[in-house]
Amino acid sequence: MSGASTAVRADRVSKKFARRLKHSVRYGLQDMARTTFGMRRRTDRLRSEEFWAVRDVSFELRRGEVLGLIGANGSGKSTLLSMLNGIYRPDVGEIAVRGRVAALIQIGAGFHPMLTGRENIYVNGAILGMGRAEIDRKLDAIVDFSGVGEFVDLPVKHYSSGMYVRLGFSIAAHLEPDVLLVDEVLAVGDAEFRARSMERMWQMVQSGTVSIIFVSHNMLAVNGFCDRLILLEHGIAQMGRKGELIARYLGDDVSERWDAVDPEFRHVIAARGRIAKEVQTGDLEIMSLDIVNENGQRTSQFRPDERMSVMVGLRAKHRLDNVVSSVVLRDPSGLVVSIERSIFHGSEPFTIEGDRTLEIQFRPLQLKSGRYLVGVTFHDPSLQAVYGVREEDLIQVADAMPNPGGKEGFFRPNLSWTLHD
Amino acid sequence: MSDDNVILYQPEASREGFLGTWREMAHNAASSRGLTWRLFVRDFSVRYKQTLLGPAWAVLTPLITVAAFMALNQSGVMSLGESSVPYAVFAMVGLTVWTLFSGGLAGASRSLVQASSFISKIKFPREALVLSSQGTVVIDFLIRCALTAGVFAWHGVIPQWTIVFVPLALMPLVLITLGVGLGLALLNAVVRDIEHGVTVVVGLFFFLTPVMYQPPTAGLLARLTAYNPLAVVIQSVRDLVFAGTLSQPLALAVVAVASLAVFLASWRTFFVLETLVAERI
Numbered sequence: 001m002s003g004a005s006t007a008v009r010a011d012r013v014s015k016k017f018a019r020r021l022k023h024s025v026r027y028g029l030q031d032m033a034r035t036t037f038g039m040r041r042r043t044d045r046l047r048s049e050e051f052w053a054v055r056d057v058s059f060e061l062r063r064g065e066v067l068g069l070i071g072a073n074g075s076g077k078s079t080l081l082s083m084l085n086g087i088y089r090p091d092v093g094e095i096a097v098r099g100r101v102a103a104l105i106q107i108g109a110g111f112h113p114m115l116t117g118r119e120n121i122y123v124n125g126a127i128l129g130m131g132r133a134e135i136d137r138k139l140d141a142i143v144d145f146s147g148v149g150e151f152v153d154l155p156v157k158h159y160s161s162g163m164y165v166r167l168g169f170s171i172a173a174h175l176e177p178d179v180l181l182v183d184e185v186l187a188v189g190d191a192e193f194r195a196r197s198m199e200r201m202w203q204m205v206q207s208g209t210v211s212i213i214f215v216s217h218n219m220l221a222v223n224g225f226c227d228r229l230i231l232l233e234h235g236i237a238q239m240g241r242k243g244e245l246i247a248r249y250l251g252d253d254v255s256e257r258w259d260a261v262d263p264e265f266r267h268v269i270a271a272r273g274r275i276a277k278e279v280q281t282g283d284l285e286i287m288s289l290d291i292v293n294e295n296g297q298r299t300s301q302f303r304p305d306e307r308m309s310v311m312v313g314l315r316a317k318h319r320l321d322n323v324v325s326s327v328v329l330r331d332p333s334g335l336v337v338s339i340e341r342s343i344f345h346g347s348e349p350f351t352i353e354g355d356r357t358l359e360i361q362f363r364p365l366q367l368k369s370g371r372y373l374v375g376v377t378f379h380d381p382s383l384q385a386v387y388g389v390r391e392e393d394l395i396q397v398a399d400a401m402p403n404p405g406g407k408e409g410f411f412r413p414n415l416s417w418t419l420h421d
Numbered sequence: 422m423s424d425d426n427v428i429l430y431q432p433e434a435s436r437e438g439f440l441g442t443w444r445e446m447a448h449n450a451a452s453s454r455g456l457t458w459r460l461f462v463r464d465f466s467v468r469y470k471q472t473l474l475g476p477a478w479a480v481l482t483p484l485i486t487v488a489a490f491m492a493l494n495q496s497g498v499m500s501l502g503e504s505s506v507p508y509a510v511f512a513m514v515g516l517t518v519w520t521l522f523s524g525g526l527a528g529a530s531r532s533l534v535q536a537s538s539f540i541s542k543i544k545f546p547r548e549a550l551v552l553s554s555q556g557t558v559v560i561d562f563l564i565r566c567a568l569t570a571g572v573f574a575w576h577g578v579i580p581q582w583t584i585v586f587v588p589l590a591l592m593p594l595v596l597i598t599l600g601v602g603l604g605l606a607l608l609n610a611v612v613r614d615i616e617h618g619v620t621v622v623v624g625l626f627f628f629l630t631p632v633m634y635q636p637p638t639a640g641l642l643a644r645l646t647a648y649n650p651l652a653v654v655i656q657s658v659r660d661l662v663f664a665g666t667l668s669q670p671l672a673l674a675v676v677a678v679a680s681l682a683v684f685l686a687s688w689r690t691f692f693v694l695e696t697l698v699a700e701r702i
Contacts, residue, residue, distance in 0.1 A: 032694050089430055109543060110543065
């Protein structure tokens with residue numbers, strides 16, 4: 001390996017698969033026979049009905065770096081991850097990995113439903129490569145982090161799917177790996193757990209010892225969390241700047257994909273302040289964002305019937321025409337409560353030059369009690385270019401009245417109730 | 422690439438050369454001891470969960486088999502040959518040894534497929550699965566040994582002192598079971614026919630091997646028995662328990678050497694092929 005700071009190196013790695021089970025079985029037996037008798041396998045050639053799932057991928061990951069893998073379903077992300085994890089052997093090329101690898105690929109794989117959480121921690125820990133002493137030492141931390149509490153001595157078949165995932169993640173997260181492979185697994189589990197999981201990974205990155213390879217369809221998470229990206233298209237790796245690759249992946253339907261991305265991690269990344277300062281162009285910088293009440297005071301506490309203003313300090317590198325602003329409110333799980341665009345509120349696209357402050361006013365807020373994430377985005381009217389994004393500001397809405405209907409709904413309309421004859 | 426901490430993944434299973442591969446295998450085996458034990462504890466602790474009779478099954482199964490054969494013998498439907506010891510004692514010894522083989526083979530051939538959900542997700546030494554599947558078989562074997570001892574006591578039969586060598590005589594059987602089991606586990610991961618085939622073939626061998634009857638002295642079966650390594654092991658165990666001398670020491674030695682060769686070849690094949698399994702399972 002080239003230097004001590006290199007954690008993973010992939011050198012022209014390729015992997016092929018058979019399209020049908022029938023061929024897979026036949027080639028499987030052939031390959032086993034040839035390998036057993038020491039015959040040469042032409043792994044670098046396709047047989048009929050085979051295709052390259054991953055083709056000629058090369059990259060190097062340094063220690064402490066976070067690499068994102070993006071691409072459509074079936075583009076080879078999981079296959080590449082499996083090769084890095086040593087589950088599939090590359091058909092061509094070579095992968096070198098330094099140190100202990102942990103994979104958050106399928107959390108809780110290998111759990112036995114009849115065994116208690118505690119017993120499963122020992123079994124799963126052993127499968128993941130932990131010794132008994134190591135598990136003994138980390139047991140309390142694992143149970144604590146998973147939040148399963150007294151359920152730890154109950155068979156896991158009685159666990160909710162959320163508890164199952166939490167326990168699985170907690171075991172893997174306590175492996176103290178040198179390289180962590182994360183496939184889009186944390187889409188399950190509740191918002192609070194996603195937050196803690198992300199925070200845990202973030203801590204690991206901050207400590208500078210772990211390198212992460214991160215697969216996600218959530219462009220906000222990818223952009224915020226990863227230092228570099230690889231875009232896989234039909235198994236072929238595209239390299240480039242983060243913004244360029246995300247734009248290329250999102251393609252023409254930017255707005256649709258952008259809003260449909262999984263809410264996974266979004267608010268956490270936001271809280272970490274690692275969210276995109278710019279996704280694509282960097283023509284427009286968001287210098288500040290202040291949330292003020294109707295008296296002009298900065299605050300994060302609001303009543304449902306109060307006015308709220310979002311003051312965005314902007315700096316344009318050069319004169320920028322046709323700028324549209326979007327404002328989005330999310331609940332703590334990342335669900336979009338409201339998304340509004342300036343042009344649909346009678347506001348012509350802006351021309352921005354130098355330093356400007358944009359005020360977005362909610363008149364009034366009309367939200368039920370709860371915590372909300374306020375985000376603003378600047379883009380052109382067709383959403384081809386995104387100039388700036390910020391999604392890291394929380395507000396707390398507190399109603400004097402109890403929340404009618406419990407947690408359901410977000411909107412608190414101004415109603416009057418009149419009984420007519 | 423010099424430091425030990427770096428793992429390389431290449432199209433070839435191993436670039437270490439002939440001896441290097443053996444070293445890698447030994448290293449792998451040593452490092453997977455903890456996992457093997459843990460998997461065994463797991464299998465064992467779930468074995469009799471949600472059952473009413475629990476471990477009594479390990480006792481009931483052979484008792485019923487032996488009783489059935491005794492009934493067949495008594496009614497004259499089947500002649501099981503004369504033996505110097507009561508039939509129940511004779512049959513229990515054979516059956517106890519036999520189940521070490523049949524149970525072991527069945528467990529091994531299923532071991533990888535049963536874990537397919539995490540074989541395709543987590544990297545760990547796969548041989549731990551095959552080895553740990555033998556754990557419950559060994560426990561069953563020990564329970565049956567205790568049961569056999571009970572049958573001995575019931576009939577007032579006292580075994581020869583040479584019984585202490587039985588574990589040695591069983592080694593070839595264990596090696597054959599592991600050797601064949603490792604191979605079948607791999608094959609079963611790719612073609613599921615193996616699992617069904619094992620049941621049929623083991624069932625057939627149960628009747629072709631003198632487990633429940635005296636070794637035949639003439640005919641086709643006698644010739645088959647002479648070349649049947651399982652028959653040699655079972656006969657040797659009976660010799661050590663009942664006679665105090667080995668009736669076919671040379672055959673046992675040949676079987677021992679051959680079984681070691683089978684085991685080593687099979688283990689090496691398994692090591693070389695195990696990564697091919699994850700993508701086909």
